[in-house]
Amino acid sequence: MTPDVFDGTPATDQWTFDSTDGAQAKLKTHWESYFNESDVQKIASWGINALRIPVGYWAYDNAGTPDITGADAHLEKAIGWARSHGLKVWVDCHGSPGSQNGFDNSGRAGDVAWQSSDNLDHSIRVLETMAEKYGATEYADVVVGLELVNEPISWGANELDTTKQ
Structure with missing residues (x-):
């Protein structure tokens, strides 16, 4: 999400x-x-009481991709800092397998293949992993929600009804 990393x-x-x-x-x-x-x-x-923190699916399962893992360890630090300073956290699955929108912010620009059966199943497995982790009692005081998918398009390769389900 910060293009200067690509310099x-x-x-x-x-x-x-x-x-x-x-x-x-x-x-x-x-x-x-x-x-x-x-x-x-x-x-x-500043009086802000919550953080929305984006993380890609590959932080939890990067099988079959070139994606590098490790972001989840830094997410853990951010959650700890939020807890220490009285903020809540919304963990945002910002990139989904196959790309949910074809934009670079999904982790992979270009084709949208998120709703193909393999990618959708992979996405659900990652979300189950995230829900099990962040739904645990140890996070109850700080993690208030999970964003299931960031900005999925509802045209072309993605069906709105599938996204809703």
Whole structure:
């Protein structure tokens, strides 16, 4: 979601970036520096009481993709900071298998294949993993919801009725 991470690469989205040399080290640096506890503290000081934190499905299951895992560990840090500063968290599954909208913010720009049976089943399995994790008692005081899919299109390859179901 921050294109400067792609500087010096031909990447246009997470999928192509994670296939480039040095991507793991660049992501590690990004994860460790882009958002930190002082940001959460500042947000809380403004009177904001919740954070919506995007994470791609590949943080929980990247099988068959070039996607690099590790974002979930940094999400855990952010959840801890939110808890420490009295904020609630909405965990946003921002990228879904096959891309739910074809935009770079889904993790993979181009074709939309989220509602194909394999991708939809994969998406549901990831959401079940996320629900089991963040629905646990240890998160009850801080995680207030899960966004199931970010900005799914409702035309072309995606049927609105399938999205609703």
